[in-house]
Amino acid sequence: MQQNLRIPGPTPIPPQVAEALARPMINHRGPEFAAIIERVTSRLKYFFQTEQRILTFPSAGTGGWEATVVNLFSPGDAILSVVMGVFGDRFAKVAQTFGLNVTRYDVPWGQAADPDELIRQLVALPSARAVFLTHNETSTGVMNPLQTLVSAIRKQRPDILIAVDAVSSLSCVDVQMDAWDIDVVLTGSQKGWMVPPGLAMIALSERAWAATETSTLPRYYWDFRSAYKYLVKGQTPYTPPVNIFFGLDVALEMMQAEGREAIFARHQAVADVARARARAIGLELFAAPAVASNTVTAIKVPEGIPAKAITKAMRENEAVVIAGGQEQLEGKIIRIGHLGYVHEQDIQDAMDALNRQLQELGFRAPITIMME
Amino acid sequence: MQQNLRIPGPTPIPPQVAEALARPMINHRGPEFAAIIERVTSRLKYFFQTEQRILTFPSAGTGGWEATVVNLFSPGDAILSVVMGVFGDRFAKVAQTFGLNVTRYDVPWGQAADPDELIRQLVALPSARAVFLTHNETSTGVMNPLQTLVSAIRKQRPDILIAVDAVSSLSCVDVQMDAWDIDVVLTGSQKGWMVPPGLAMIALSERAWAATETSTLPRYYWDFRSAYKYLVKGQTPYTPPVNIFFGLDVALEMMQAEGREAIFARHQAVADVARARARAIGLELFAAPAVASNTVTAIKVPEGIPAKAITKAMRENEAVVIAGGQEQLEGKIIRIGHLGYVHEQDIQDAMDALNRQLQELGFRAPITIMME
Numbered sequence: 001m002q003q004n005l006r007i008p009g010p011t012p013i014p015p016q017v018a019e020a021l022a023r024p025m026i027n028h029r030g031p032e033f034a035a036i037i038e039r040v041t042s043r044l045k046y047f048f049q050t051e052q053r054i055l056t057f058p059s060a061g062t063g064g065w066e067a068t069v070v071n072l073f074s075p076g077d078a079i080l081s082v083v084m085g086v087f088g089d090r091f092a093k094v095a096q097t098f099g100l101n102v103t104r105y106d107v108p109w110g111q112a113a114d115p116d117e118l119i120r121q122l123v124a125l126p127s128a129r130a131v132f133l134t135h136n137e138t139s140t141g142v143m144n145p146l147q148t149l150v151s152a153i154r155k156q157r158p159d160i161l162i163a164v165d166a167v168s169s170l171s172c173v174d175v176q177m178d179a180w181d182i183d184v185v186l187t188g189s190q191k192g193w194m195v196p197p198g199l200a201m202i203a204l205s206e207r208a209w210a211a212t213e214t215s216t217l218p219r220y221y222w223d224f225r226s227a228y229k230y231l232v233k234g235q236t237p238y239t240p241p242v243n244i245f246f247g248l249d250v251a252l253e254m255m256q257a258e259g260r261e262a263i264f265a266r267h268q269a270v271a272d273v274a275r276a277r278a279r280a281i282g283l284e285l286f287a288a289p290a291v292a293s294n295t296v297t298a299i300k301v302p303e304g305i306p307a308k309a310i311t312k313a314m315r316e317n318e319a320v321v322i323a324g325g326q327e328q329l330e331g332k333i334i335r336i337g338h339l340g341y342v343h344e345q346d347i348q349d350a351m352d353a354l355n356r357q358l359q360e361l362g363f364r365a366p367i368t369i370m371m372e
Numbered sequence: 373m374q375q376n377l378r379i380p381g382p383t384p385i386p387p388q389v390a391e392a393l394a395r396p397m398i399n400h401r402g403p404e405f406a407a408i409i410e411r412v413t414s415r416l417k418y419f420f421q422t423e424q425r426i427l428t429f430p431s432a433g434t435g436g437w438e439a440t441v442v443n444l445f446s447p448g449d450a451i452l453s454v455v456m457g458v459f460g461d462r463f464a465k466v467a468q469t470f471g472l473n474v475t476r477y478d479v480p481w482g483q484a485a486d487p488d489e490l491i492r493q494l495v496a497l498p499s500a501r502a503v504f505l506t507h508n509e510t511s512t513g514v515m516n517p518l519q520t521l522v523s524a525i526r527k528q529r530p531d532i533l534i535a536v537d538a539v540s541s542l543s544c545v546d547v548q549m550d551a552w553d554i555d556v557v558l559t560g561s562q563k564g565w566m567v568p569p570g571l572a573m574i575a576l577s578e579r580a581w582a583a584t585e586t587s588t589l590p591r592y593y594w595d596f597r598s599a600y601k602y603l604v605k606g607q608t609p610y611t612p613p614v615n616i617f618f619g620l621d622v623a624l625e626m627m628q629a630e631g632r633e634a635i636f637a638r639h640q641a642v643a644d645v646a647r648a649r650a651r652a653i654g655l656e657l658f659a660a661p662a663v664a665s666n667t668v669t670a671i672k673v674p675e676g677i678p679a680k681a682i683t684k685a686m687r688e689n690e691a692v693v694i695a696g697g698q699e700q701l702e703g704k705i706i707r708i709g710h711l712g713y714v715h716e717q718d719i720q721d722a723m724d725a726l727n728r729q730l731q732e733l734g735f736r737a738p739i740t741i742m743m744e
Contacts, residue, residue: 244613
């Protein structure tokens with residue numbers, strides 16, 4: 001029985017993409033690969049909404065953060081890191097590991113960053129060279145109001161570097177890198193791109209590019225300058241994950257045919273279904289409606305039912321794979337992913353299954369919620 | 373027309389492995405992936421010939437070098453780096469980039485390291501904490517006498533760290549990590565393993581593991597301690613390249629069925645064919661017979677014929693993809709890869725094609741060689 005993979009990445013792979021992954025291997029320094037990386041890069045620009053440099057690395061998304069830190073900064077550089085969950089925390093920790101002077105704006109998990117509070121913190125840190133933001137916090141199902149935050153930061157500090165972790169939002173939700181004036185946008189192949197994990201993608205503004213020249217942190221694998229030097233020749237400094245590129249090439253063609261706006265609308269519609277069905281079952285959403293993510297829905301675990309029992313029953317009895325909570329949210333939430341290759345029926349099926357398994361586990365919807 | 377991919381990695385993919393690459397995606401934190409990473413790790417131990425820790429990273433092979441440097445060393449640490457081509461040079465440069473005090477033993481390209489000279493250099497550098505060695509130098513087609521070198525180093529310095537780049541040799545050629553007492557052995561999925569690029573694999577001795585505790589270099593993505601902490605739970609710290617694992621799982625099963633010794637013998641036989649055919653055509657081999665690699669054969673470009681014309685004619689007229697030389701060897705050699713998924717007929721076909729295309733390009737074998 002084929003699983004309904006409903007975690008917030010890796011996501012299911014469309015059949016055309018799966019077929020491409022199995023293509024015969026090619027020379028990564030030959031004309032076929034050069035044509036692919038050129039086409040992929042140009043199509044990525046449409047989804048990043050940028051005309052600037054986009055680099056790729058054989059890596060998980062976490063590598064994109066490390067690459068950003070070691071290429072643009074020097075030990076002691078002050079940065080303001082907005083943390084609202086596991087992944088924002090990881091971004092801040094990478095920066096701390098490499099000796100950056102990190103001030104954290106800790107947002108309670110389940111909420112979005114507040115523009116006023118963010119600006120207050122920014123004003124209190126005039127030495128800040130950068131702000132690190134998570135667009136969509138995969139661990140809490142909260143999506144930051146990115147345009148509002150970026151615009152507030154830019155108004156206050158026209159030249160500060162703004163780095164955005166868009167790992168689980170880009171291509172699913174509108175992110176206008178150039179129009180909003182963002183300096184670093186990073187993502188990973190296993191999220192909205194409908195291909196397996198293994199490739200990190202990073203777009204850099206001219207402002208970010210200039211910072212690579214002054215940074216003193218040592219770098220080799222993640223060196224942006226080296227990656228760009230090879231990219232203009234249709235290559236990468238060392239062996240790229242060729243079969244992920246095969247898949248991404250096909251996925252981007254499908255995505256471009258569907259169109260950016262249609263993809264955003266599909267994610268909005270599917271997320272609306274996930275949230276409406278959860279409430280109809282009598283469950284409570286973890287994120288406030290105004291900031292609920294369009295790519296992952298976090299649901300509070302009903303009292304008296306262990307979270308692990310739910311994810312296990314879903315997997316074993318329904319072949320629906322959902323995620324639990326991480327770190328401080330372990331046991332408190334379950335998460336349903338709806339990004340990339342996802343359609344309404346996938347979510348209807350997942351929520352039918354969730355309803356059945358919760359009943360089996362003894363869940364009865366509170367009367368008050370049933371009457372809403 | 374299917375290409376005969378005869379570069380020294382990425383290598384062709386067997387049909388069973390290709391099929392596995394296209395499998396439906398799974399949760400990287402679920403029981404299915406845990407079973408795969410456990411099985412893969414245990415089978416890798418058979419080929420690394422070790423009972424010690426083996427870690428994996430979503431990365432090119434170069435990442436394995438960076439991981440070795442940042443986990444085991446501190447700025448200023450003295451190391452002796454044996455350089456006999458592009459990849460040994462890269463290993464030394466990674467170490468220099470991170471502030472290690474690198475002494476290079478530069479071997480003329482096309483030759484192997486000399487044990488006596490290596491020991492002389494080691495004696496002259498009593499502060500050395502490690503020796504970095506390339507087992508098989510992919511850029512020159514030279515294979516170091518690894519056991520001889522390691523045994524000489526170990527005799528001289530029983531506790532020094534010995535790190536071996538076995539990227540293009542491991543699984544094709546005998547490397548006995550535990551028996552020979554090597555501390556770090558690293559490789560990449562696109563070489564002898566018959567799967568696409570995207571996964572680096574690194575084995576660590578107890579001596580190497582102890583060094584991770586005293587190293588002061590900052591590390592996050594490459595952190596061995598974090599990778600091992602997750603491995604014992606059947607996971608990785610961040611999203612692994614799941615479909616490469618699907619492929620590797622199947623490839624390792626095939627390889628184990630064939631058997632270590634039979635695989636080594638197949639590589640020996642295929643390399644013998646490559647060398648014999650090259651000489652029969654009237655071509656000169658770049659590496660001395662005693663140290664010629666069993667995974668890649670470097671051939672001197674005949675005078676008067678541009679190397680690029682050969683690789684182009686082979687690709688366009690024969691669908692045989694071979695590699696040129698790199699850096700100081702560009703234009704001077706061509707390279708035929710014969711590692712991983714390779715059988716005698718692949719090499720016979722490639723050499724038939726080479727013979728035809730060289731004739732077309734005006735090559736006539738020197739009489740002296742024809743009469744040998």
